[in-house]
Amino acid sequence: MNVSKLMGRIIPSVVGAAALLVASTAMDNKQASAAETLDVGAIQPLAGDCAQWGIPIVRGMQYWADQLNADGGLLAGDGKRYKINLKTYDNVCYIPGEELKAGRKAILDDNIKFMLQTFTPGSRQAIAQMTTDNHVLTTSYGAGYLSKDHPYLNGGITGSPAAYMLIASRAIDANPDVKRVAIITSDQSFGLAAKAYFEAGVAAHPEVEIVYNESYAPDATKDMLGLLTPLMASKPDMVCQLGWVPAQYASAIETMEQMGFKGVHCAEGFTFPMILERVPAEQLAGRTYFGYAFEASEPTFSAKGHELYKWYVEEYGVEEWSPYTPIGYASMMTLEAGIRMSPSIDSKVVMETLYAADVVDHPLFGPSKWGGEEIYGANHHLLTPLPIYNLDADGNVVLDHVVDHAAWWEKHKDVALPRIDAGGQVFR
Amino acid sequence: MQVLANIIFLSSFYVSFAVGLALVFGVMRTINFAHGEFYMLGGYALWLLSGVLSNTIPDGATFIVAMLVGAGVVGILGMLVQLTLFERLKEQPFSIFMATLGLSYVLQVVVVKTIGPMGRSVPAIFPGFIMFEGAILPIQRIVVLGFTALMMAGLWYFLMRTDLGRAVRATAQNKTGAMLQGISMGKIALTTMFVGSALAAISGTLMGSVLMIGPFMGAEALWRAFIIIIVGGIGSLSGTVVAALLFGLIDTLMTTFGAGKFAAMVDAIIMLLVLSFMPNGLLGSRE
Numbered sequence: 001m002n003v004s005k006l007m008g009r010i011i012p013s014v015v016g017a018a019a020l021l022v023a024s025t026a027m028d029n030k031q032a033s034a035a036e037t038l039d040v041g042a043i044q045p046l047a048g049d050c051a052q053w054g055i056p057i058v059r060g061m062q063y064w065a066d067q068l069n070a071d072g073g074l075l076a077g078d079g080k081r082y083k084i085n086l087k088t089y090d091n092v093c094y095i096p097g098e099e100l101k102a103g104r105k106a107i108l109d110d111n112i113k114f115m116l117q118t119f120t121p122g123s124r125q126a127i128a129q130m131t132t133d134n135h136v137l138t139t140s141y142g143a144g145y146l147s148k149d150h151p152y153l154n155g156g157i158t159g160s161p162a163a164y165m166l167i168a169s170r171a172i173d174a175n176p177d178v179k180r181v182a183i184i185t186s187d188q189s190f191g192l193a194a195k196a197y198f199e200a201g202v203a204a205h206p207e208v209e210i211v212y213n214e215s216y217a218p219d220a221t222k223d224m225l226g227l228l229t230p231l232m233a234s235k236p237d238m239v240c241q242l243g244w245v246p247a248q249y250a251s252a253i254e255t256m257e258q259m260g261f262k263g264v265h266c267a268e269g270f271t272f273p274m275i276l277e278r279v280p281a282e283q284l285a286g287r288t289y290f291g292y293a294f295e296a297s298e299p300t301f302s303a304k305g306h307e308l309y310k311w312y313v314e315e316y317g318v319e320e321w322s323p324y325t326p327i328g329y330a331s332m333m334t335l336e337a338g339i340r341m342s343p344s345i346d347s348k349v350v351m352e353t354l355y356a357a358d359v360v361d362h363p364l365f366g367p368s369k370w371g372g373e374e375i376y377g378a379n380h381h382l383l384t385p386l387p388i389y390n391l392d393a394d395g396n397v398v399l400d401h402v403v404d405h406a407a408w409w410e411k412h413k414d415v416a417l418p419r420i421d422a423g424g425q426v427f428r
Numbered sequence: 429m430q431v432l433a434n435i436i437f438l439s440s441f442y443v444s445f446a447v448g449l450a451l452v453f454g455v456m457r458t459i460n461f462a463h464g465e466f467y468m469l470g471g472y473a474l475w476l477l478s479g480v481l482s483n484t485i486p487d488g489a490t491f492i493v494a495m496l497v498g499a500g501v502v503g504i505l506g507m508l509v510q511l512t513l514f515e516r517l518k519e520q521p522f523s524i525f526m527a528t529l530g531l532s533y534v535l536q537v538v539v540v541k542t543i544g545p546m547g548r549s550v551p552a553i554f555p556g557f558i559m560f561e562g563a564i565l566p567i568q569r570i571v572v573l574g575f576t577a578l579m580m581a582g583l584w585y586f587l588m589r590t591d592l593g594r595a596v597r598a599t600a601q602n603k604t605g606a607m608l609q610g611i612s613m614g615k616i617a618l619t620t621m622f623v624g625s626a627l628a629a630i631s632g633t634l635m636g637s638v639l640m641i642g643p644f645m646g647a648e649a650l651w652r653a654f655i656i657i658i659v660g661g662i663g664s665l666s667g668t669v670v671a672a673l674l675f676g677l678i679d680t681l682m683t684t685f686g687a688g689k690f691a692a693m694v695d696a697i698i699m700l701l702v703l704s705f706m707p708n709g710l711l712g713s714r715e
Contacts, residue, residue: 247640
């Protein structure tokens with residue numbers, strides 16, 4: 001980035017902040033008088049290190065709202081169009097107590113009825129009762145925690161943590177030489193969920209053993225060399241990792257490569273612009289398996305989704321691109337599908353309409369079925385297909401494979417479910 | 429051998445970050461909560477100059493320029509903080525706490541709004557590694573270690589061998605006595621803030637070349653620095669170095685033996701024990 005470009009951002013940002021304040025006040029007044037506005041809430045980390053996840057997710061949601069609003073609003077099943085008004089709430093870093101505070105603000109103060117939150121089990125549990133009592137249909141980019149007692153919580157897409165299971169399994173399928181797997185995740189609620197699901201994915205391959213399986217405190221990740229030394233000493237063929245913010249993935253992969261690792265990396269997402277500054281693409285080509293919702297920078301899986309990438313890069317620059325942006329966008333489309341099908345905008349009716357549908361025609365993923373009974377005691381998790389990606393030698397993200405989540409589960413649940421249970425992630 | 433190398437690398441990071449904070453507190457008895465953001469700005473100086481100077485000068489030269497520019501700019505920022513906050517709020521420690529905390533938030537938001545919330549990494553400036561006794565030693569780490577040693581040597585020379593440095597030490601030891609000797613408190617405060625802030629920026633540049641660079645990197649590092657300077661003895665530079673080595677050792681061993689997730693808790697317990705039994709820290713002097 002050159003200096004003039006940076007100054008060009010600093011000055012407008014100061015002016016923009018003032019303009020935004022004035023505009024938002026004006027907008028609030030305008031929306032207050034508009035009859036057909038639908039408030040949608042987003043609880044995400046908006047400050048601190050975890051904002052590197054939360055802000056891109058919210059930007060993806062904003063794009064979703066902007067696209068609908070540009071068409072005159074979301075055409076609901078009641079025949080009316082609703083302009084989407086996105087409201088954001090900070091959960092600091094997916095901390096359950098902060099999720100509860102943010103949920104109170106959204107639900108009790110702002111009367112939000114449709115919402116997106118993290119899949120993090122602890123955070124979902126924190127507001128589960130409140131969503132039930134107040135009929136707030138709350139989706140997420142994955143399931144994490146669901147319950148028949150809390151039907152207003154759903155999993156909008158395959159997402160986390162189920163994706164970890166599918167990625168690990170796919171990476172092993174594609175690399176028959178992998179016999180030794182290392183798992184490293186953060187010790188937060190979402191990291192522990194990931195750990196259990198990575199284990200479940202490996203369990204589908206009895207010939208493969210887990211040789212390292214540890215959690216780390218995010219505060220202890222200042223020095224990847226120290227953290228990864230014992231992991232590399234276990235001599236894995238594949239490393240499944242979760243919990244680092246994007247730039248830390250770059251540091252982790254660089255460190256592992258420096259330590260002589262030649263095997264497979266698997267994770268929910270990699271921010272390649274950063275990684276490729278540290279490690280050449282030809283060195284990593286074919287060795288990085290990831291998938292969350294879909295990777296919008298890759299154009300073949302979804303042309304519609306790729307438009308999100310083009311908009312984002314134009315708006316924020318390629319260095320700001322995050323594999324987390326599409327997950328908010330894709331998850332909101334499940335709510336969108338429900339609102340389009342429902343005869344009423346009432347959140348209870350939308351919820352019942354969604355669950356009553358044998359198949360939900362997801363705007364990005366196509367027809368998808370509900371699942372999750374064995375894990376959550378209720379079929380409230382929409383099992384969308386999971387595209388899994390890799391990197392080619394030119395540094396481009398390429399589509400590796402699309403996993404049929406429902407089919408995979410039917411085939412492997414007998415071995416996967418006990419591992420998920422052992423990891424404390426079964427909530428029946 | 430790898431574990432030993434890891435201990436040295438981690439300790440050098442702790443030293444480089446905490447020493448500026450210890451200096452400022454030792455001389456001025458003031459905690460600068462924006463110290464972490466000064467460190468963050470040093471990281472961004474490297475990122476910015478890596479982009480601006482790429483293909484114009486060698487990468488190694490860019491690294492040095494980033495250290496100098498970052499230290500200069502952030503040092504001046506530190507002097508401005510001294511003139512506009514510390515000087516005006518002296519004798520009001522809570523107000524200084526709130527003001528510097530506020531400044532830290534402002535600096536974070538400015539970076540988020542101008543550059544973005546996503547972290548940044550810079551291309552490896554000194555790529556590759558060497559093997560020594562079975563240990564992998566990344567060249568970038570060795571360079572960072574070398575510059576940290578140089579930084580400490582420079583600080584030692586300044587404090588021990590220059591008149592201004594002696595005046596800074598005299599002020600830290602006995603403010604009233606220093607004033608009676610004709611030392612200008614205003615000049616010492618400005619000098620200390622410049623040096624302390626510049627050290628934070630240099631640390632940010634050094635570590636930014638190894639770790640990630642992000643708007644919130646400083647806030648995360650700050651609490652660890654507090655533990656280090658408290659255990660070392662608030663205001664004691666030698667104590668800071670000893671405590672940094674101690675925590676580098678403990679944190680690395682805990683991580684190596686699979687207990688890394690408890691490192692933060694153990695570090696805090698050690699701090700509480702030291703405060704209980706050695707209220708002035710390991711090498712701090714009684715007030």
